[in-house]
Amino acid sequence: MTQADSAQAPTTTRSPETTGSPWRDWRRGWILAALAVLVALLLACHSWLPNSFGNFGSLLETFLPWLGLAVPVLLLLGLWRRSATALTAVLLPALVWFHLFGGLLTDKSTGKGDFTVLSHNVAAANTDPAGTVKLLNDSGAQIVALEELAGSAVPTYTKGLAAKYPYHAVEGTVGLWSAYPLADISPVDLKMGWTRAFRATVTTPKGPLAVYVAHLPSVRVKFDGGFTAGRRDVSAEALGLAIRQESIQRVLLLGDLNGTVNDRSLAPVTSQLRSAQGAAGNGFGFSWPSAFPMARIDQILSRGPLTPTDSWVLPADGSDHRAVAAAYRY
Numbered sequence: 143m144t145q146a147d148s149a150q151a152p153t154t155t156r157s158p159e160t161t162g163s164p165w166r167d168w169r170r171g172w173i174l175a176a177l178a179v180l181v182a183l184l185l186a187c188h189s190w191l192p193n194s195f196g197n198f199g200s201l202l203e204t205f206l207p208w209l210g211l212a213v214p215v216l217l218l219l220g221l222w223r224r225s226a227t228a229l230t231a232v233l234l235p236a237l238v239w240f241h242l243f244g245g246l247l248t249d250k251s252t253g254k255g256d257f258t259v260l261s262h263n264v265a266a267a268n269t270d271p272a273g274t275v276k277l278l279n280d281s282g283a284q285i286v287a288l289e290e291l292a293g294s295a296v297p298t299y300t301k302g303l304a305a306k307y308p309y310h311a312v313e314g315t316v317g318l319w320s321a322y323p324l325a326d327i328s329p330v331d332l333k334m335g336w337t338r339a340f341r342a343t344v345t346t347p348k349g350p351l352a353v354y355v356a357h358l359p360s361v362r363v364k365f366d367g368g369f370t371a372g373r374r375d376v377s378a379e380a381l382g383l384a385i386r387q388e389s390i391q392r393v394l395l396l397g398d399l400n401g402t403v404n405d406r407s408l409a410p411v412t413s414q415l416r417s418a419q420g421a422a423g424n425g426f427g428f429s430w431p432s433a434f435p436m437a438r439i440d441q442i443l444s445r446g447p448l449t450p451t452d453s454w455v456l457p458a459d460g461s462d463h464r465a466v467a468a469a470y471r472y
Contacts (some may be wrong), residue, residue: 154276160356162452171225171472174216178231181212185238189406197371203404204437207246207426210239220406249424251452255469256344261396261440262465263357263430264299266292267316270460275302275461283467288358291315308436313340314399316355322346330384334359337398339381348472349449352390356381356397375407375424376402382410385445391447392472398463399441415443416450418468423453429466432458442468 151379158306184191188206191199202209202468213236220228260283261389286307288299296312299319303310307319314337318324323345330339339356350432358381359373378399395415401408403417419427419438428435435455440463444450449471456465 144164154395159208163209165472169220171223171228171231171320172219174219174223174225174228175231177212178216178228178235180398181209181216181384182235182238182408185204185209185242187452188404193407197407200371200401200405200407203406204439207239207243207405208436209235210243211275213239216398223246227446229332232415235433246403246423246426251424252422253451254450255449256348256472257285257352258283258467259287259394260465261287261289261355262456263289263398263461263463264291264295266290266295266465267435267462268292268295268460271295271298271299272302274459275299277456277465279306279468281456281465284346285351285396286319287353287355288307288317288337291317294343304355311340312343313355316340316357318344318353318355318396320344328338330354330356331354331380331381332358334373334377338377339384340409341388343383344470349392350390352388352393354381354385354395354397355395356395356399358398358400361400371401372409378408378441379410383416383442384387385411385414390446392448393444394448394470395441396441397441400439402437403441403443411444415445418444418450418451419466421453422468427453427455427466428456429455429464431462432464435464438466440464442466444470448472466470 150386183343188203193199216232260281303319307321309318311341313323313329323343326343328341329337330341332339344351346352358377363375397460403412426439429438429440451469451471453468458464
């Protein structure tokens with residue numbers, strides 16, 4: 143080719159798609175990046191979401207840790223798209239998730255406590271009450287709270303637990319079995335029309351404890367009404383007021399609250415108490431449903447100079463919940 147031909151040859155320009163590494167094209171993956179930012183915002187700003195429409199904020203907070211599953215999904219999609227933009231954006235929800243829940247992944251137990259407590263929704267339709275009695279007797283707990291007690295099942299639990307727990311009280315559908323003496327037993331009005339909570343003084347070898355046993359109303363997720371939790375929220379207000387008025391310094395709340403500690407609607411209760419699972423547990427401590435636990439709605443909470451030293455979830459039994467336990471140092 144002559145110099146003249148060379149001068150007249152057209153000049154071709156390659157697009158960024160064909161120039162160098164495709165990872166350098168920051169224009170691809172913007173939809174994935176936007177989704178990553180949205181997940182990060184939902185995690186970081188969940189308390190800003192309104193409850194005015196179907197209690198959506200509370201519903202999200204109930205299953206908030208599961209938003210973390212979006213991170214590996216977005217990561218894989220970003221790798222498939224070979225998008226540096228998407229992969230960089232995925233770091234944001236990952237960091238927020240670890241900030242919120244990373245502490246739950248480490249073992250925070252500090253050894254044996256002075257006593258152990260247990261809470262279990264035994265379910266009115268329990269398929270194996272005898273197996274549940276054995277589970278409770280083998281738990282090593284000194285204080286056991288049971289919720290959703292069917293009237294016909296109370297004699298089974300009373301007889302089966304009598305040897306290890308000579309002191310007990312049952313009010314409505316909740317009960318308390320203890321190796322230590324009980325006194326000052328009184329129902330707590332949850333504004334439901336029947337008794338699903340009470341208070342008792344438990345006299346331990348190191349001093350008195352005010353123990354509350356509660357089963358807040360159930361919640362439902364409906365396509366036409368969203369997360370229906372109005373009755374539970376009213377009961378949470380009533381329970382929170384009772385605990386606020388407690389005169390004994392050391393307080394324990396054991397029960398099925400039908401909500402997690404992240405749920406803002408339980409703030410009348412959770413703002414006064416701390417979770418044993420958050421302070422001394424290992425993992426998320428999910429307790430419901432028993433076959434594949436997805437949320438911790440069964441709680442052990444405390445106030446005052448009580449130090450949780452360990453927290454765990456017991457194996458499945460005949461209930462649709464799993465029992466939760468915690469050890470405390472007085």
